[in-house]
Amino acid sequence: MSEPFNQSLYEASVKAFTINGVPEDVAEKASEVIASDDPAQENLGRSTSDQEIIEQAMTFIKKGDK
Numbered sequence: 001m002s003e004p005f006n007q008s009l010y011e012a013s014v015k016a017f018t019i020n021g022v023p024e025d026v027a028e029k030a031s032e033v034i035a036s037d038d039p040a041q042e043n044l045g046r047s048t049s050d051q052e053i054i055e056q057a058m059t060f061i062k063k064g065d066k
Contacts, residue, residue, distance in 0.1 A: 010035035030057035
């Protein structure tokens with residue numbers, strides 16, 4: 001993850017994830033990644049493990065879409 005950390009984005013992301021059925025621990029980890037995104041970096045500055053965390057959160061949301 002890159003810095004700086006956007007606290008407001010983190011809080012909004014956790015709320016959005018949990019409202020949509022993502023377990024809180026997964027929502028918090030994914031939100032840490034999102035709140036540290038750097039649009040000036042390739043892949044928003046996300047590492048492979050960061051991308052895997054986001055994918056994990058998205059699987060819960062996709063399950064809810066069925």
